[in-house]
Amino acid sequence: MNTSMPDSKTILRETWKNGTTLLAYPNLTSPAVYFTGYMQPGAIADPEEMFGLASFTTDMLMTGTKQLNFQRLHDKIESIGASLSLGTGHLSTTFFGQCLREDLETVWNLLVEVIQEPAFAEKQFKRVRNQILTGIAIQNQDTAEMASQAFNRALYGSHPYAHPDIGYAQSVSIFKLDRLKLFHETHYGPDGLVIAVCGGIEPEMAQEIFSRSLGAWQYDAQSPPEELPPFIPPTASIRSHVALEEKNQSDLIIGVPAPKTVSRDFHVCSIGNSILGKYGMMGRIGKAVREKAGLAYEVSSHLGAGIGPTAWTISAGVNPENLEKTIALLRQELLRFTTEPVTQQELQDVKTQALGRLPLSLESNAGIASILVSIERFGYGLDHLRQLPAIIESITTEEILTTAQRY
């Protein structure tokens, strides 16, 4: 592992004429390479009442290309011990690949091929649809998933984020193959594509490999990214309960809209959130609900990050009989968090934790590539890791209190 910090001197970053951006960072002691990134489209490009179209289209990409059927495509990947996958989020399609360094060009070229020339075979379409429908059927019986979907409906209301990216059984059942092909033709292209790579390869060599197959890709018909509709937060407290039969545990989510990810508030809330429900054995709420009351095995808080609206949540899995008791304890902790400043000791602890975690996040190729993606997605700048300590150090107990009160 390269002991230097990824920064403007060590990260190779370039944007090609076609709108694709590459970030590369070397870890020359590693025999492997990991790459990840994102591109248009995300689930917000789903047309009205066609929830799940973007996700379904992405799932079809790995089922074969015009040159390689399913078997041959996956044989090429798996026979060299590589992996390649794609997934759809709210705003973008993400991709991941991992392989031995000598196989990088082979694996990358396969990804380019599945993105540019998917086969969209009828047989695969039916099979993938059945898989998606089975996945949805399983989710419908999953207490954590159902709680999450109910929470998103309540928080996001008419915003597209209220809907699961995978869609609903009703919408997925009626898609036609041609609609997926059209969606692919309309949205997939090099503009806005971001690639981050880390591993046992010199950045210049990675640049050569990645640009050889993608640098010349021009696609004028690619539609511009969907504009994100404004998010109107709820004006009153909402409580929603989904009942599922014969479950031994209830999953609970309590939350509010989170600050924008690229903001000072986000950094402040992130430090505050560690104190509330992450630090050590899940922070203050872990202490109250798990350690003292013994009510739950899983209880923690999470501050969502993203380009669009996100949520600041607490989640817990509890016996249904203890649900109200748990909610009362969580409310008590939230009241304390929003009426009293955190202690200097708590603040100091989470600050040193955040600073100490930086070298650990550089422990693996995947960890570094993920940081490179965040740097690009949120426009932090290549020296973000060097600037972060000063931002963290400047946060005060009073700032956490006043910021928490606003959210």
Added chain:
Amino acid sequence: MLKEIHTVPVTSTWLWYGIGSRNELPEKTGLSHWVEHMQFKGTHKFTGDDIDSLVARVGGYANAFTSPDWTTYFETMPSAHLHATLELEADRMINSLFDPEDVETERTVIISEREGSENYPEFRLDEAVQMHAFQQHPYRNEVLGSKEDLLGITRDDLYKHYRKHYQPSNAILCIAGDISPNSVLEEVENLFGGIPSSPLSKSIPTPEKSLNPGNQLELEGPGEAHYLEIAWRCPAARDPDFFAYTIIESLLSGPSSLNMFGSGDINNRTSRLYQALVEEDFAASVFGDLSANIDPGVYKIFATIRPDGDPWAALKIINEQIRQITAHELSQREIDRAIKQASALFAYGSDNITNQGFWMGYSSSFADYQWVAEYLTRLRSVSPSQVLRTAQNYLREDQRVVGIYRATKTQGDL
């Protein structure tokens, strides 16, 4: 066991105890896992809060796991703080308090952990299949323990279990990362050298090499997908046949990763079962699990069946695939491919110091360090005839458990 890696200023410390659900007696299932929880509750020197903060404060991460064969505690930290980790582990090897109030709080926490798992049909099916796969051997029991036993275990049961099994003669300490071996050895000697060891006395079960013929079970419950699970006996990890079995697993259901911390997996879409079940629409997904154990364990295949699908039809397809693998030798090309996959998985894990620490103790817990050090060499020495013989010995229809979870409610979407 020490391994120097100076690529980042990080160390990963793993303390392994040779105790798990394999050594538990009837009515006391879940003891080892519960003791693991209690190790975070404090000693006279380190309160529960101290333990919590010690690692978190410096940005490290820590956790513990209990398996049938072992219990392990790990801390991955900036290397400057290694001493604090070692001090904690030495102290809680002998000085944990097991406060009665903490015992009661943890009882409900663990029951909650179990209830969370019970929400999933897959867990319920797997627990039932596992129970049918062994007659007496404790591998039949869920590591979390049965709810009945969790309600009956006392503070004394836990404390006795702790004092009996947490001692140097039953422990392996592994440190990987940015260390200077001589000074670390001295530090370890200072901290652990004075902890007394008494002769080891633990329940050692009789290995069960075969299953009862005709084991079949069916569960029903709410849900919208059916599940099929099949378990066959597999050899102990030390058995030479284990490596041939690893090739079989790779071919049938896809390669398993020895990496603990998400350092990459390889998909199984070209595996024979994926091709036969998923590509032909008999199942929505299929995967396998071959676990490395001290005693003969099980190789399991799990398939998720669509709401309008038939688990018995999927079973027929699996039977056909098993018939093929027990009738014909694999080609050397197929074996080479499995080896290449295993090599790649090792490479992915090797950029992660936490994995390096894990591998040392993990393999020592059921075999020895050579097991992991020679893993690829031993895979390379497997011959097509050995694979065929292993498949014929183990993948028998009269030597397996078939479990089906049938969903009783569907929304009629399909």
